[in-house]
Amino acid sequence: MxxxxxxxxxxxxxxxxxxxxxxxxxxxxxxxxxxxxxxxxxxxxxxxxxxxxxxxxxxxxxxxxxxxxxxxxxxxxxxxxxxxxxxxxxxxxxxxxxxxxxxxxxxxxxxxxxxxxxxxxxxxxAGSRHALERNAVQARAEALHARRLLASENAVLAQLASNASLSTVLRHLCLYVEQVYPNAMSAVLLLDAESQTLRVAAAPTLPAAYATTLEGSPIGPDAGACGCAAYLGDAALIGDIATDPRWQHDRTAALAAGFAAAWALPIRSSRGDKLGVLALFYRQPCLPTEEEQHFLDDITHLAGVAIQKDTTERGLAESEERYRLAISHLNEGVLIQTLDGVVLAANTSAERILRVRPGQLVGRNRLDMMQRVVDEHGKDVALDVLPSKVVRQSGEPILGRVYGLLLKTGELIWTRMNIIPIRRHGDAAPSSIMLSFADITDFKRAEQRLRHLASHDALTGLTNRSFFIAHLEGAIERARDESRELALFFLDLDRFKSVNDTAGHACGDTLLQSAAARLTDCIGPGDVIARLGGDEFVILIEQRVEGKRIALLAERLLAAMREPFDTVNGRYYLGVSIGVALYPHDGISGTDLLRSADAAMYRAKQNGRNRAQFYTAELNARLQRRYLLENALRDACDNRELQLVYQPKYDLASHRIVGAEALLRWNSVKLGAVSPVEFIPVAEETGLIVPIGEWVLRRACEQAVAWYQALGYDFRMAVNLSARQFQTGDVVPMIEQTLAETGLPPTALEVEITESLLMGGADEVRPMFDALTAQGIRISIDDFGTGYSSLSYLQRFPISNVKIDRSFILGIPGDPDSVALTEAIVAMARALGMTVTAEGGGRRRSGGVPGQGGLPGDPGLLHR
Structure with a gap:
């Protein structure tokens, strides 16, 4: 918590x-x-x-x-x-x-x-909470914007892949830039190496008159943004044309065209040679951010690829080398591979995205770096339909596809990929393939977060109604195919509306969140919980739909919701009414099953709230019996319905009664005689065993005092203590107080425990055992041999007596295994200095243990 x-x-x-x-x-x-x-x-x-x-x-x-x-x-x-x-x-x-x-x-x-x-x-x-909604909205906007930009980018790449003319490619590139920056007018100017002047290669939206002015512009440190960038080989970012000293040439023409700012970035070849400039013209003074400049750097690289491709088609080797250099600075990963998948060239971004060290990609098959490829829905892509093989066969590019790459490291990388065939000049068939891919893992995670918000309740984080209904229908189809049962719990919080109305919605929201957390803690890992709305919840159980498990889950849910809820406004008691329906008995569709569970829940409310009502008669009867037992047991002590009977212990050596064991019986006014096998587990689960155990100890000690005084010799009373009593931590003071108030000597008391106590909390109970035995109280293991504890516990703990389970004793003399086990336990206990109690139903057996005429009659063996 x-x-x-x-x-x-x-x-x-x-x-x-x-x-x-x-x-x-x-x-x-x-x-x-x-x-x-x-x-x-x-x-x-x-x-x-x-x-x-x-x-x-x-x-x-x-x-x-x-x-x-x-x-x-x-x-x-x-x-x-x-x-x-x-x-x-x-x-x-x-x-x-x-x-x-x-x-x-x-x-x-x-x-x-x-x-x-x-x-x-x-x-x-608190910062993350305030930012959550902003992040969600921003993620949606960014996702939409990213899709649009990638579509435009794909168009540019498609032009590159389709052998389009350079002017066409550069025109699309300018339009792409203008889509990213709507207030800009973009142009690409190529550098004439001989005349060292610029000529306009693409300016789709630039005023024609001003484009004519740019034609043949000189380069130099004061020749405006374009000439300066081409001259220096560095970005010339002029935020105010009217005042910047770098703009001396044709300043009047620029101002007359209505431009106030211009950004020019050099376009370089893969070898670093100046090819031209990318220019953006603005009608308001402005300068780019660092992020904008990085983006434009990428665009200039892409423009460089386009220009270089146009001039290097005559030789594939030279062209591929220039591509490697041109794309080495792209943020996108780029691979050039053979038709069989062997990597010929890779940029640093590809190595970064694929999580490999520099130089590890070239010469290896691309698929060697990954376990498998999945499509955008997470389904495996078969080898024969891998995108690179499809492009090889069709010769057509595949653009903008989303693929997940499961790397050898186990990491899943999501990419948006373009697969483009590369042809030698004049060839129709591709000779190699280029793959460009962007790492969109963060984008996919944002999409997953959005899907989570769409399928989950914002207040509690649980599955919401629409998602749960769809899941329920799918679960019913699976259960129908596999001939399985389903269990559906419909829960409605009791008294929530009145608390919400009086304490306020903020307090109500807190209660709903706490209730959701408690309910979630009660269910198993394969179960599904959802909030339908308001204070209504549902739980779907798909596996191990068994009567006992369903009844116990209902009890856990009720018990959890009975506990008070503490808020800043105070403490509140709610409770929950539960209806349970089973598929296919109570409905064969999701609607029918919900209706049945809802009806059962309303019957639970009509019957007094804070209870469960099963639509199935068998489970309903079982739970009702459990409720009756618990409620009646709570009143049993006050109504004096509990009583003790005593099983005498008979010493086979001295032939006299040396003690007794206190046995609890319950004769309920409402239910009649109830077997301990039925009511003791209920007492354990509810914690009632603690006060009942204290009552049993006190009554047994009072009776032992009377017998102790009447017999005039040592007489020992055995009392069973529950593991739950030891878990409270105050069992030793409770026993000491009871002995002091009843006057029974500690040596006249024997505490019986089960093997499960030793197994479940050995380190915690050892100090308690030591404190009891130090006063002379004996400790006995009940039903020895039926549990799973190690024999080493007999050495580690101060055990004085072991009680052989009656299942072994009743097998004597007819069952040789029972005889052998009994002899072994008796011999082991004798060797460890312990006594043995044999549960034999109160009568002696004869002819069972070899050489002893029945049960061993030597000192230390008791019979009850």
């Missing part, structure tokens, strides 16, 4: 409790005494950017609070420290160790530390 879900009350807290709380908490937790930090958890070190919790000790809390927020935070903490109720959550800023600020939500409550009044602070990062 997270700290936010715990009642914030003034309770003592030792170091171990704090460590447990802090370790389980994902929130930062601090304990403050007299204004200084005395304890902090690991999450606090991460939030405050300190290397270890120890670095927080002794730090004044006020030094961590932003100066502007001290006046808001400290008075609230002072009120909490003075004994007021827990303060309302406060949003404020903290100053981290690296002097950055973080926005947090803090809650405070009184506690004690080392006997001193203290305040416990729970801190949560």
């Amino acid at each position: 997270r700290p936010a879900d715990m009642p914030l009350a003034a309770t003592p807290m030792d170091a171990a409790e704090f460590d447990t709380l802090a370790r389980l908490s994902a929130d930062a937790v601090l304990v403050v005494v007299d204004g200084r930090i005395v304890q902090g958890n690991q999450a606090a070190t991460q939030l405050l950017a300190v290397p270890a919790p120890e670095r927080l000790l002794g730090v004044a809390l006020v030094s961590l609070i932003h100066p502007d927020d001290v006046g808001q935070v400290m008075p609230s903490l002072s009120r909490v420290a003075a004994g007021s109720l827990p303060a309302e959550p406060i949003e404020h800023r903290l100053v981290r160790a690296d002097f950055t600020h973080v926005l947090v939500t803090s809650e405070a409550a009184r506690c004690t530390h080392a006997g001193q009044p203290a305040v416990m602070l729970v801190l949560r990062d």
Whole structure:
């Protein structure tokens, strides 16, 4: 349970409790005494950017609070420290160790530390919550924008792949740039190496008159943006044409055309030779951001590829070399491979995206780096339909396809890929293939987050109604095909509406979140829980739909919701009404099954709320019996319905009764005689075994005192103690108090335990055993041989007696295995100095154990 879900009350807290709380908490937790930090958890070190919790000790809390927020935070903490109720959550800023600020939500409550009044602070990062909605909206916008840009990019790449003319390619490139920057007019000017002038190669939207002015422009340090960029070989970013000294040539023409700013970036060949410039003209003064300049750098690289392809078609080797250099700076990964998939060239982005070291791609088959390829839906792509093979066969490019590449490392990389055939000049068939791909893993994750938001309830994080209905129909189809059953729980919170109306919707939302968390904790990993709306929830069980499991789950859900809910507004008791329907018995469609479960839930409300109603008669009867047992058992002690009977213990050596075992019986006024086999498990599950066990011990000790005095010799009373009683931690004081108040000597008491107690908490119960045996109380293992404990427990624990299960004794003398096991247990116990009690139904067996005339009659063997 997270700290936010715990009642914030003034309770003592030792170091171990704090460590447990802090370790389980994902929130930062601090304990403050007299204004200084005395304890902090690991999450606090991460939030405050300190290397270890120890670095927080002794730090004044006020030094961590932003100066502007001290006046808001400290008075609230002072009120909490003075004994007021827990303060309302406060949003404020903290100053981290690296002097950055973080926005947090803090809650405070009184506690004690080392006997001193203290305040416990729970801190949560609030910045991510505020940013969540903005991020979701931004992710949608970015996804839409990315799709549009990639479509335009694909058009440019398609022109490159289709042997289009250079002017056509550059025109599409300019239009692509203008789509990214709608306020710009783009042009590409090529450098004439002989005359060192520029000529216009593409200017689809530039005014014709100004485009004519640019034709034949000289290059130089003051020849305007285009001439300066071509001359220096570096970007010339002119934010104000009217005042920039680099624009001396034809400044008047630019201003007359209405332009106020111009950005020019050099276009280089793969060898670095200047080929021309990419120019953007604006009608308002402006300069690019660093990100914009990086994008335009990529565009200039792409323009360079186009120009170089136009001039190098005559030789494939020279062309491929220039492509490798031109694309080496692209953010997209680019591979050139043979038709069989062997990589001929790869840029650094390809190596980065495919998670390989430089030089590892060339010479290897591309598929060697990955386990498999999946399509955008996550389905495997067969080898014969891999995109590169399809392009090889068809000769047509594949553009903008999404593929997932599962690398050898196990990492799944999502890419948007273009597969383009490369042809030698004049050839119809491709000679090699170029793959360009962008890493869109983050984009895919954003899409997955959006899908999650579409299929999950925003308040509780559970599956929402629409997604659950679709899942339910699919589950029914699978169950029908496999002849399986399904169980559907329909849950409605009791008294939620009145709490929501009186305490407010914020409190109601908190209760819904807490209820969802409790319900989720009750179900298994394969079960599905959803919020239908309001205070209605559903749970679908698809596997192991068995009567006992369904009944136990219903009990767990009811028990979880009976516990109070602690909020900042106070403590609330809700409860839940549950309806359960089974497929196919109560409905063969999702609608029918929901209707049946809903009807059962309403019957549960009509029958008194806070209970479960099964649409199936058999399960309903079982749960009703369980309810009747629990309710009747709660009143059994007060109504004096419980009684003890005593099984005598007979010493086969001395032929006298030396003790007795107290056995609990219940004769219910409502239910009649109830078998211990039926009511003891209910008492264990509900915790009623603890008060009942104390009552049994007291009554047995009182009876033992009477017999002890009447017989005049040692008489020992055996009482069974539940593992649940040991788990409370106060069983030893309880026994000591009972012995003191009844007057029974400790040596006259024998405590019977089961093997499961030793197996489930050996380290915890050993000190308790030692404390009991130190007073002379004997410890006996009940039903020895039926559990799974190790024989080493007999050596590790101070066991005085073992009681052989009656299943072995009843097999004597007819069953040789029972005889052998009994002899072995008796011999082992004798060797360890223990006595043995044989459960034999109260009569002696004869002719069973060889050489003993029945059960062994030597000292130390008892019979009951």
